[in-house]
Amino acid sequence: MSILDYFKPVSTWPAEKIREFLNQKSPGEYNLVDVRQPKEYEQGHLPGAQLIPVGELPNRLGELDPTKPTIVY
Amino acid sequence: MEGGIRAWEGFVAEGIPEAGMAYFSPATRAEEMIALAWLLEDGSCRFYESLAKMMEDQETKGLFQNLKRSEENHKTTLWKVYEEISGKTSTPEFPDTVISKEPRGDVMEGGMLVSDALKWSEGKTPEDILQLSMSLETNSYDLYLKMERKVEGRNAKQVFKALSEEEKNHLERLTYLFNKRL
Numbered sequence: 001m002s003i004l005d006y007f008k009p010v011s012t013w014p015a016e017k018i019r020e021f022l023n024q025k026s027p028g029e030y031n032l033v034d035v036r037q038p039k040e041y042e043q044g045h046l047p048g049a050q051l052i053p054v055g056e057l058p059n060r061l062g063e064l065d066p067t068k069p070t071i072v073y
Numbered sequence: 074m075e076g077g078i079r080a081w082e083g084f085v086a087e088g089i090p091e092a093g094m095a096y097f098s099p100a101t102r103a104e105e106m107i108a109l110a111w112l113l114e115d116g117s118c119r120f121y122e123s124l125a126k127m128m129e130d131q132e133t134k135g136l137f138q139n140l141k142r143s144e145e146n147h148k149t150t151l152w153k154v155y156e157e158i159s160g161k162t163s164t165p166e167f168p169d170t171v172i173s174k175e176p177r178g179d180v181m182e183g184g185m186l187v188s189d190a191l192k193w194s195e196g197k198t199p200e201d202i203l204q205l206s207m208s209l210e211t212n213s214y215d216l217y218l219k220m221e222r223k224v225e226g227r228n229a230k231q232v233f234k235a236l237s238e239e240e241k242n243h244l245e246r247l248t249y250l251f252n253k254r255l
Contacts, residue, residue, distance in 0.1 A: 003113075003180050044082070053248070071074060
């Protein structure tokens with residue numbers, strides 16, 4: 001096996017698809033997570049996004065509802 | 074979300090390259106996992122070494138030099154574990170006999186090519202480069218957590234656990250400097 005055989009592409013959604021999804025759903029139907037840093041979050045974020053900086057994710061996964069789709073940026 | 078917040082705001086995404094690939098854990102043997110980890114560490118070493126040369130700011134340069142040394146130590150640790158598991162005392166063939174070497178030396182965490190990442194880094198701000206490095210360390214942390222869960226053998230598990238903790242520490246150090254520069 002070549003080293004690249006150990007990786008596969010991660011599927012992502014374009015911003016327009018996310019916008020459409022958020023418009024169709026109510027906030028209680030999904031987890032929307034901003035994994036950037038607090039200062040970046042303060043400068044602007046998606047409406048209703050929950051701030052969990054990437055380094056804190058392992059310890060804060062319990063704050064997300066695993067039964068709902070999760071959008072991360 | 075593709076392109077992150079800038080794409081949402083209607084800008085053409087010019088942020089860090091998407092971590093478009095993820096390790097999906099087809100490795101089943103401990104030797105294979107160790108060889109894969111070694112090759113990725115090797116790629117990361119090259120990346121950090123080049124970044125350290127590229128940086129003018131002494132604090133950022135120092136951090137990349139430090140991370141390069143740390144990834145070198147990880148390679149040594151992984152080699153020792155390979156020898157222990159394979160029962161061999163001399164293993165010059167490692168990791169070539171375990172994983173095909175192509176494109177050796179040019180792949181790092183997240184399946185990203187070192188050459189692509191360095192090309193992207195040219196002319197970028199230290200903040201952009203720190204952000205890219207944070208995404209690499211996140212991938213690395215994730216990889217070792219997955220390997221720790223999958224590998225059999227108490228010692229190998231402990232090694233992957235220790236490596237995941239060190240990668241988390243790298244992520245924290247990069248995050249600290251990134252926040253400081255914001």
